[in-house]
Amino acid sequence: MPIDCIPFEDTGYFSNLVCDYLKQEEKLASFYRSFPSDAAFLTHAKERNKQFPKTHRRILVEVLKEQYQNIETSSETQQAIQLLAEDTTVTITTGHQLNLFSGPLYFLYKIISTINLSEKLSENYKDINVVPVFWMATEDHDFEEINHFTLHGKKFKWSPERYSDNANGAVGRFTTEGLEDVLKLLKAELGVGHQAEYLVKLFEDTYLNHNTLAEATRYLTNELFAKYGLVILDADHPKLKQLFVPTVLDELQHQTSYKAVTNTSKHLESANYPVQVSAREINLFYLTETSRERIVNVDGTFGVVDSDKIWNTDQELFEEVSAHPERFSPNVIMRPLYQETILPNICYIGGGGELAYWFELKTYFDKVEVPFPVLLLRNSVLLRTDKQYGKQQKLRVSNEELFLKQHELINRKVRQISNINIDFSTQKAHLKDQFEAMYALAEKTDATFLGAVKAQEVKQLKGLDHLEQRLLKAQRLKLKDEVSRLVALQNELFPLKSLQERTINFSEFYLEYGDQLINELKENLDPLSHEFSILTL
Incomplete structure (x- = not known):
C-alpha cells in the first residue's frame, strides 16, 4: 500500500x-x-x-x-x-x-x-x-x-x-x-x-x-x-x-476548575487562539437512569437544572457524593x-x-x-483507490492540490492546461508602475489629485481582475471535460467538501478490502x- x-x-x-x-x-x-x-x-x-x-x-x-x-x-x-x-x-x-x-x-x-x-x-x-x-x-x-x-x-x-x-x-x-x-x-x-x-x-x-x-x-x-x-x-x-470523589467535592466547594480554566482561556485568547470550550462555575452533571443535567448553585443552594432536585444543605450534597458517586458525571x-x-x-x-x-x-x-x-x-488519513490514483495522475494533480478549495483547484488547473496565459499579474504590476509615476507627478503639481489618481488605479485593477475572471470562465467552459473529471475526483475523495475521515463509515472500505483495511x-x-x-x- x-x-x-x-x-x-x-x-x-x-x-x-x-x-x-x-x-x-x-x-x-x-x-x-x-x-x-x-x-x-x-x-x-x-x-x-x-x-x-x-x-x-x-x-x-x-x-x-x-x-x-x-x-x-x-x-x-x-x-x-x-x-x-x-x-x-x-x-x-x-x-x-x-x-x-x-x-x-x-x-x-x-x-x-x-x-x-x-x-x-x-x-x-x-x-x-x-x-x-x-x-x-x-x-x-x-x-x-x-x-x-x-x-x-x-x-x-x-x-x-x-x-x-x-x-x-x-x-x-x-x-x-x-x-x-x-x-x-x-x-x-x-x-x-x-x-x-x-x-x-x-x-x-x-x-x-x-x-x-x-x-x-x-x-x-x-x-x-x-x-x-x-x-x-x-x-x-x-x-x-x-x-474521583475528592475531586468532585473540591469542585463543589471551591470551583477549582472554573477558576483555573477561565484564567488559562484568557491567556489562550491573548495569544490569538480561540477557546474551544468554556468552563462553568460547576462542571458536573447529575446523572440518573433517564437524565443528565447540570448541577448549579443558585443563591447558595445547590440544585439540578430542569429538575426539582435540590439539596437543602451543602452537607446533604457532600454526603450524597460520597455515598453515590455514580450520580455525579464530569463534563x-x-x-x-x-x-x-x-x-x-x-x-x-x-x-x-x-x-x-x-x-x-x-x-x-x-x-x-x-x-x-x-x-x-x-x-x-485520506484513503484512495488505485483507480482514483490513476485519475489523479492523468489529471496531473499533486497531493497538495487535492486539498485546495474546489474553485481554487479548478482555476489553477485551467491555467496550467490552457493554451493561453490566463494570468494578468504582469499587466497588473505594469499598471501599478505607471500609477506610481502618476502619483509622483500629482504630488509635484497638485496634491489634491492624489485621491483621483488612486480611484482610477483601483478602477483599472478591478477591470483587469474582471477580464481575468471572464477569461477563466470561458476557458473552464472550453475545458469542461477536464474540469468535470477534476471535480468528480475531488468530490469522491472529499465528500460534502470535507475530509473523508469525518464523514464516511469504515464499512464502505471494508466492503471492498475486508481485513486488509485495518491491517494495512x-x-x-x-x-x-x-x-x-x-x-x-
Missing part, C-alpha cells in the same frame, strides 16, 4: 492552534507539559508508575474484569488487563463517542494511533509495559451526534421515534431497541458477498445481541481490535467514580481529569478539537496535582509522523 504524507498545515483543514503545536511554537509552551518524544514518554512513564496508587490499579483491574466477563476476550487483551495491576504498567489512551457502527473513519485512526504508539514504546522500553486503552464516552448525552453513520453517501439513522425513555440521559445506558430497522436498510445497501455478509453479521451481533449502547460499542470495538490487546473502558461505574472540562485519575496514563491521543480543549486544562491539572499527559494528534492501516501509520497521510488501496 503506497503511502504519501503532507504537512497538516498544507491541508487547510487544521487550526492554527494545532499547526503551531506541531511546530512547537514558543507561545504555546505554557499550555502543555511535554511535546511527544521518546524522552518525554519515558519521563512520564517513570513518574506515573511512582505516583499512581496501587489501590487505583486494583480497582481498575476489578472493574475491567467485570466489564469483560460476558465478552469473548483475546489472550492479548486478557494479558493487557493483567498487566495493569503491575506498577510498571502505563497506558496510552484515546476516547470516542458511542457513534452508531463506529461513526466516521477517524474512529479507526484514533485507535490505530493508540495501538501503534503502545507497541512502539513497549519495544523501546523493555522494563515498562504500555497498554492501549479506548475510553468509551458512555456518559455523553448528545444523542443526535451519534445516532447515524454514512455509507455510499446515504445516512443510516437510528430513528428518534425509537428512543428509550432515557433520551436525555447518558447514551451508554440507552437500550438498543429499534436498531433492527437500521439493520434491514444496511443489509439492502451492502448487497451480497463475503465482506457484506460479515458486516451484516457484525452489525447484528453488535446491536441486536446486546442490551445497551455501551455493551454494543465494547463488542464492536473488541471485534475489530482485540488481537492487538486493546483495552476498552466504560468509566460509568461506581467503583471508579469513588476514586468536558473535568472528564480528562477523571480519566487521568483512574488510569496510569502518560499520553492522550485525540483530534485537533480535543487537543484544543486539553490546552485549556494544564493549569487545572497543576492546581489539583495530577500529572498532565503528553498530547498527541491522532493520525489523519496499522502497518503503515506512524503515530509520531506529525503529518497527514494519503494511502492508496
Whole structure:
C-alpha cells in the first residue's frame, strides 16, 4: 500500500492552534507539559508508575474484569488487563463517542494511533509495559451526534421515534431497541458477498445481541481490535467514580476548575487562539437512569437544572457524593481529569478539537496535582483507490492540490492546461508602475489629485481582475471535460467538501478490502509522523 504524507498545515483543514503545536511554537509552551518524544514518554512513564496508587490499579483491574466477563476476550487483551495491576504498567489512551457502527473513519485512526504508539514504546522500553486503552464516552448525552453513520453517501439513522425513555440521559445506558430497522436498510445497501455478509453479521451481533449502547460499542470495538490487546473502558461505574470523589467535592466547594480554566482561556485568547470550550462555575452533571443535567448553585443552594432536585444543605450534597458517586458525571472540562485519575496514563491521543480543549486544562491539572499527559494528534488519513490514483495522475494533480478549495483547484488547473496565459499579474504590476509615476507627478503639481489618481488605479485593477475572471470562465467552459473529471475526483475523495475521515463509515472500505483495511492501516501509520497521510488501496 503506497503511502504519501503532507504537512497538516498544507491541508487547510487544521487550526492554527494545532499547526503551531506541531511546530512547537514558543507561545504555546505554557499550555502543555511535554511535546511527544521518546524522552518525554519515558519521563512520564517513570513518574506515573511512582505516583499512581496501587489501590487505583486494583480497582481498575476489578472493574475491567467485570466489564469483560460476558465478552469473548483475546489472550492479548486478557494479558493487557493483567498487566495493569503491575506498577510498571502505563497506558496510552484515546476516547470516542458511542457513534452508531463506529461513526466516521477517524474512529479507526484514533485507535490505530493508540495501538501503534503502545507497541512502539513497549519495544523501546523493555522494563515498562504500555497498554492501549479506548475510553468509551458512555456518559455523553448528545444523542443526535451519534445516532447515524454514512455509507455510499446515504445516512443510516437510528430513528428518534425509537428512543428509550432515557433520551436525555447518558447514551451508554440507552437500550438498543429499534436498531433492527437500521439493520434491514444496511443489509439492502451492502448487497451480497463475503465482506457484506460479515458486516451484516457484525452489525447484528453488535446491536441486536446486546442490551445497551455501551455493551454494543465494547463488542464492536473488541471485534475489530482485540488481537492487538486493546483495552476498552466504560468509566460509568461506581467503583471508579469513588476514586474521583475528592475531586468532585473540591469542585463543589471551591470551583477549582472554573477558576483555573477561565484564567488559562484568557491567556489562550491573548495569544490569538480561540477557546474551544468554556468552563462553568460547576462542571458536573447529575446523572440518573433517564437524565443528565447540570448541577448549579443558585443563591447558595445547590440544585439540578430542569429538575426539582435540590439539596437543602451543602452537607446533604457532600454526603450524597460520597455515598453515590455514580450520580455525579464530569463534563468536558473535568472528564480528562477523571480519566487521568483512574488510569496510569502518560499520553492522550485525540483530534485537533480535543487537543484544543486539553490546552485549556494544564493549569487545572497543576492546581489539583495530577500529572498532565503528553498530547498527541491522532493520525489523519485520506484513503484512495488505485483507480482514483490513476485519475489523479492523468489529471496531473499533486497531493497538495487535492486539498485546495474546489474553485481554487479548478482555476489553477485551467491555467496550467490552457493554451493561453490566463494570468494578468504582469499587466497588473505594469499598471501599478505607471500609477506610481502618476502619483509622483500629482504630488509635484497638485496634491489634491492624489485621491483621483488612486480611484482610477483601483478602477483599472478591478477591470483587469474582471477580464481575468471572464477569461477563466470561458476557458473552464472550453475545458469542461477536464474540469468535470477534476471535480468528480475531488468530490469522491472529499465528500460534502470535507475530509473523508469525518464523514464516511469504515464499512464502505471494508466492503471492498475486508481485513486488509485495518491491517494495512496499522502497518503503515506512524503515530509520531506529525503529518497527514494519503494511502492508496
